[in-house]
Structures are given as structure tokens and as C-alpha cells.
Amino acid sequence: MTGRLAGRVALISGAASGMGASHARAFVAEGASVVIGDVAVDAGKRLADELGERAAYVPLDVTRSGDWEAAVAATLDLFGKLDVLVNNAGVLDGGSLGSYTEQQWQRVLAINLTGPFLGLTAARAALIAARPAAVVNISSAAGMQGVAGMHAYTASKFGLRGFTKSAALELAPHGVRVNSVHPGGIATPMIGALPGTVTIDRAENTLTRLGEPEEVTPLVVYLASEESSYCTGGEYVVDGGMTAGSITG
Numbered sequence: 001m002t003g004r005l006a007g008r009v010a011l012i013s014g015a016a017s018g019m020g021a022s023h024a025r026a027f028v029a030e031g032a033s034v035v036i037g038d039v040a041v042d043a044g045k046r047l048a049d050e051l052g053e054r055a056a057y058v059p060l061d062v063t064r065s066g067d068w069e070a071a072v073a074a075t076l077d078l079f080g081k082l083d084v085l086v087n088n089a090g091v092l093d094g095g096s097l098g099s100y101t102e103q104q105w106q107r108v109l110a111i112n113l114t115g116p117f118l119g120l121t122a123a124r125a126a127l128i129a130a131r132p133a134a135v136v137n138i139s140s141a142a143g144m145q146g147v148a149g150m151h152a153y154t155a156s157k158f159g160l161r162g163f164t165k166s167a168a169l170e171l172a173p174h175g176v177r178v179n180s181v182h183p184g185g186i187a188t189p190m191i192g193a194l195p196g197t198v199t200i201d202r203a204e205n206t207l208t209r210l211g212e213p214e215e216v217t218p219l220v221v222y223l224a225s226e227e228s229s230y231c232t233g234g235e236y237v238v239d240g241g242m243t244a245g246s247i248t249g
């Protein structure tokens with residue numbers, strides 16, 4: 001098998017939908033074997049079937065350490081090793097201070113921030129054993145700048161950016177690189193934009209249109225591959241210029 005990820009074995013959380021599904025498709029096309037970990041059973045199985053023998057679905061709720069341990073064990077059973085972890089699963093909600101509840105806050109933090117921590121905790125030994133290994137944490141433009149009314153989401157994505165750096169520093173001597181990716185507005189079910197069901201403004205001005213999942217995936221492939229062998233602890237925006245600054249004078 002040839003390809004930019006030939007022979008790599010990846011576990012991608014939240015890969016049943018949106019950007020995660022795009023990453024899974026590209027990883028298989030680039031020669032990797034992929035385990036799709038998601039709470040969405042039907043969509044996860046459908047994608048694994050579509051991708052063929054180098055793909056499998058495992059049920060994974062990223063807030064449960066036992067699920068992560070089972071997903072890592074299943075990956076080793078199926079494909080013999082684990083050398084790429086993509087922490088992609090995430091949820092979005094919002095609400096003004098005063099009405100945004102503690103329960104909402106805890107849920108978003110549990111999925112978006114504790115999830116990647118539990119994932120890397122469960123995968124750490126396997127990644128080190130498979131060195132050189134790579135972890136790609138999907139943060140957000142909301143991990144670089146605040147978003148009004150999205151308190152837990154912004155906090156979770158800033159937190160994931162920070163956790164990426166502490167993990168990168170600790171794991172560099174063990175041959176494991178850890179980087180964060182910061183997409184801007186991307187047309188996925190998360191933001192109510194199912195590809196194919198909305199009209200995306202394809203104007204050349206990236207500031208005025210949504211991105212598509214396939215415009216984020218090449219960066220994730222790069223960070224998962226040994227092409228990025230000197231990159232760790234980094235933060236990579238793919239946001240159409242959203243975080244570059246203000247367009248008003």
C-alpha cells in the first residue's frame with residue numbers, strides 16, 4: 001500500500017460524521033487503517049462498511065475511560081498497533097451567562113476536553129510502542145479567540161490547545177508528537193450545515209464562506225504523517241482568515 005499514511009493505524013473519535021468522516025475517508029485513501037470511534041452507531045457502521053477492510057467501527061463515548069480502553073484494545077486486536085490518535089469528537093452549544101446551566105457547561109467540557117485527556121491516557125502506551133506516533137487534537141478557532149455566548153465551548157477549545165502543549169512536551173522524548181488544529185466555520189451537521197443540503201457561498205473570499213470538511217482534512221493528514229516529523233506542540237489554523245484580525249479599520 002502506498003500513500004502518505006501507508007501502514008499507519010489511526011483511531012479517530014467522532015468519525016461517523018462531518019470532519020471526522022472526511023478524515024477517515026482520506027486516511028484510508030492514503031493507506032492507513034482506521035478505527036471509527038463514535039456514539040453514533042448506525043452512521044459509524046455505515047462509514048466503516050463503505051471504507052472496506054481497512055476500516056472498523058467501535059462504539060465510543062469519549063467521556064468514558066472504559067470505552068477508550070476498549071477502543072484501544074480493539075484497534076490493537078484488529079490492526080496490530082496504534083500510531084495515530086485523532087481527538088475529533090466534539091459538541092457545540094451556547095447561551096448567555098445567567099441562563100447557561102452548569103449541566104450544559106459540564107457536558108461540553110466532558111466531551112470536548114476531558115474526552116481527549118481520557119483518549120490520550122488510554123492510548124499513551126500503544127502510541128509509545130508504535131513510535132513514531134502522532135496525536136491530532138481538533139480544537140477550533142474558538143480555541144484562539146473568544147466567541148460570545150459560547151462559554152463552555154470556548155473554554156474547552158482553549159483548554160484542548162493547552163493540553164496539546166503539555167502533552168507534546170511530556171511525550172516528545174517518547175516519539176509521540178501532539179498538535180492542535182483550529183478550524184473556522186466548517187459546513188458540517190454541528191453547525192446545522194449538512195453538506196449537500198445547504199447552499200455554501202463558494203465565493204473566493206474565504207472570510208465570507210464556510211469551509212468544507214475536505215479543506216481541513218489535508219492538514220490533519222499532514223500532522224498524522226511523518227511529513228510533519230519536526231512539528232509538535234503546534235497550533236494550526238485552517239479558518240479562512242477568521243482569526244487573522246478585524247476587517248474594519
Ligand SMILES: NC(=O)c1ccc[n+]([C@@H]2O[C@H](COP(=O)([O-])OP(=O)(O)OC[C@H]3O[C@@H](n4cnc5c(N)ncnc54)[C@H](O)[C@@H]3O)[C@@H](O)[C@H]2O)c1
Binds near residue numbers: 016018061090111191
Ligand atoms: N463545524 C465547525 O464549524 C467546527 C469548527 C471548529 C472546530 N470544530 C470541531 O471539529 C470537531 C468535529 O466537528 P464536526 O463539525 O465535524 O461535527 P459533527 O457534529 O459533524 O461531528 C461530531 C461527531 O462527534 C460525535 N460525538 C459527539 N459526542 C460524542 C461522544 N461523547 N463520544 C464520541 N463521539 C461523540 C458525534 O456523534 C459526531 O459523529 C469537533 O471537535 C468540533 O468542535 C468544528
